[in-house]
Amino acid sequence: MTMATLTVPAQVPSPAEDAEQLRKAFQGLISFCFSLPLRFELMKCYSVTWIHYREELLKTLDKELSSDFERVVLLWTLEPTERDAFLANEATKRLTSNNWVLVEIACTRSSLDLFKAKHAYQARFKRSLEEDVAYHTSGDFRKLLVPLVSTFRYEGDEVNVTLAKSEAKLLHEKISDKAYNDGDLIRILTTRSKAQLNATLNHYHNEFGNAINKDLKTDPKDEYLKLLRVTIKCLTFPEKYFAKLLRLAINKLGTDEWALTRVVVTRAEIDMQRIKEEYQRRNSIPLDRAIAKDTSGDYENMLLALIGHGDN
């Protein structure tokens, strides 16, 4: 989108105006939004003002840490692929680097959505996601992350059983040898379809006695092993992964608002219902109550609205 072609109404604060004014105007807009159904694509399409706000807020967010409320609103207003591009970019930056976010985006989105996010990434940042991830990582992390964000995975549900058995055996050999960065292990995780991988990992579990993630927990503090387990969870059971991430974010001393916001915003209207079920099953407290206990004000209201407060 080029700003040059937009006619901005007089009441919109110019980029030079003060952040406080922007925040106020924003809050008005948000109240207005809450009177609408959650999917407000129509408004997004028609409102030049809205587009202008988004651009302004993106600039603000690039410069300084905003409030949790601003962050959740911004992320919510972005198109899902634009949002993934924004989150992925943050995740490659030194101060906000976060490999889990990269794995999430690479492994829980559809192949086409990942592709679209990479397209949006190039449009906004004038570089490819691949080059930024490759440049900002090294060693085993790079070996795993670059193919994960690069691959265009097949999404059919065909399964080759012979292959599943041979690759389960191969994975087991490599893991027994503690060759966690082995080329074949990474090849299998980063290129096989989710259906095929699922068959392989089920066979692994049946044949060798443990779920693969259990065998990948030899050193619970090893960050690379953690990332491998996150990868496998995101590929095979994303709702469970997200429910756990929410639990960690909420139970953390001081709450991890970035993770909380990210999961709520990116999964709303996707698989939030199933995440809530997983959450309740594992924590014996509904997600909305857990969030309400740990957050407050506009931020709390926004999160609760997004997860569908009282829906289940």
Place this chain on the structure above:
Amino acid sequence: MTMATLTVPAQVPSPAEDAEQLRKAFQGLISFCFSLPLRFELMKCYSVTWIHYREELLKTLDKELSSDFERVVLLWTLEPTERDAFLANEATKRLTSNNWVLVEIACTRSSLDLFKAKHAYQARFKRSLEEDVAYHTSGDFRKLLVPLVSTFRYEGDEVNVTLAKSEAKLLHEKISDKAYNDGDLIRILTTRSKAQLNATLNHYHNEFGNAINKDLKTDPKDEYLKLLRVTIKCLTFPEKYFAKLLRLAINKLGTDEWALTRVVVTRAEIDMQRIKEEYQRRNSIPLDRAIAKDTSGDYENMLLALIGHGDN
């Protein structure tokens, strides 16, 4: 496309009918095509017969080696992205494996065309190109080829000069150490935009005295080094690469018809004019004359028609 929905006219040979009959019908069709302008998309769209022929011929080609004429016609009739999918699939198969083809497709097509080819690959073969390449390669070849076919390269012409300098230095260090499979070297070649890479390699040449490909020729017989050089040529000067490939194909004892066909068909209407210029410059004989000397019959006619015989 599903065959089930097509009504096939009575005169079309059924799959069970004999290849000879198919060949004859084909030849009639080809004569008809030559009376049309080269871009015959319209006919392709309207002719159910044509679609049927293509499907039949694809099946034939999958089963047995066809004549050079049949091969060039088939490849010519496929959509460019379907064709790349077909060629890439052949290139990953044991008997027809060819790493150069993979590099060509990964490095000389636009990012979007590569993506579309990967999409077509999945539709036809029910697997991803990435997984097939990863599965059928190993060692250094895999380390280079998988990211090459996976990456979605940025295509803008912005250049970061500081980065070009630092990465030229990094490349020079790795190459001086003969660390040709180094992670950073591969990262730079597989993720940077062509514009950025070009700046980096120009800086390399200026700063360290040799073109990078000269420094990568320490052992002229090393297949991996050859592939690295092919990668760099395809990324920075594709017409020169294709002209050289044509020279090798034509001058070879017995002519390499597969390479000849591939280059002519895939580059016709793209950059064939520039390839012809490069060819003439380097070989002091026009490409059409060189082809005419080495081929004959329908195959020769088809190649000459595709390169635009007498155009230059």
